Amino acid sequence: MFYYLMGPIVTYNVILIASAVIPAVILLIRVYRIDRLEKESFSLLGGLVVAGILSSLIALVEERVLSTLLYNYVDPYSPLYRILLYFVVVAVSEETSKYLLLKYKTWRSYEFNCFFDGVIYAVFVSLGFALWENINYVLSYGFSTALIRALTAIPGHACFGVFMGIFYAAAKFYERRNDAGSCSLCKIMALVAPILLHGAYDYIATMETEGFNWLFLVFVVIMFIISSKVVSNISRNDRYLD
Numbered sequence: 001m002f003y004y005l006m007g008p009i010v011t012y013n014v015i016l017i018a019s020a021v022i023p024a025v026i027l028l029i030r031v032y033r034i035d036r037l038e039k040e041s042f043s044l045l046g047g048l049v050v051a052g053i054l055s056s057l058i059a060l061v062e063e064r065v066l067s068t069l070l071y072n073y074v075d076p077y078s079p080l081y082r083i084l085l086y087f088v089v090v091a092v093s094e095e096t097s098k099y100l101l102l103k104y105k106t107w108r109s110y111e112f113n114c115f116f117d118g119v120i121y122a123v124f125v126s127l128g129f130a131l132w133e134n135i136n137y138v139l140s141y142g143f144s145t146a147l148i149r150a151l152t153a154i155p156g157h158a159c160f161g162v163f164m165g166i167f168y169a170a171a172k173f174y175e176r177r178n179d180a181g182s183c184s185l186c187k188i189m190a191l192v193a194p195i196l197l198h199g200a201y202d203y204i205a206t207m208e209t210e211g212f213n214w215l216f217l218v219f220v221v222i223m224f225i226i227s228s229k230v231v232s233n234i235s236r237n238d239r240y241l242d
Helices: 002-033 042-073 079-106 115-141 143-151 153-176 180-205 212-236
Strands: none
Touching: 002 042, 002 115, 002 143, 002 153, 042 079, 042 115, 079 115, 079 153, 079 180, 115 143, 115 153, 115 212, 143 153, 153 180, 153 212, 180 212
């Protein structure tokens, strides 16, 4: 009797988890396949996905602490509250945790020898984050959430990773040329660019004003198109950092 009761539940949860994981895996494979010059090792890429999962756990702790402080010191019904919530509490926590683990895993890696590598690394960390986050959302809210997030949140995190990766790769490029000033600036932009995009994404997505659904759709489509073109262009014109 227990088997017949639990069997459908287990099967349904497996389907939910698969629906949460597959979109991220498809994008991971896509990015890996367009690496033109030198493929990265599976051990490094797998480690970056795990790093992305760990970054989601770190961000969760940061968000809970910061959101509590924000609620205690800022009126939760004010416009300032929403701006700080999405641009600082959420975006800063999540993108900073991704960046720190990205840098820890790859900055001194001997495999980091091409410009496109920086994009791949950042996207893999971001999709590791999105994959774990997506599993939690889908198990909590069901299959319809998986479909929506497959078209929005998963590619969204990949886009944040693209912009982080562009500046991260540029920072490595300038480090190899002993240009400390440009290297530091690019490191800062590797955080600022995805934070601004992430904050804007969440802010627009949660607006309840009439017409903002269309604004969100336009924002997402433009971000996806630009990210796709940037990735294709960098892959096509990839070069060794040395």
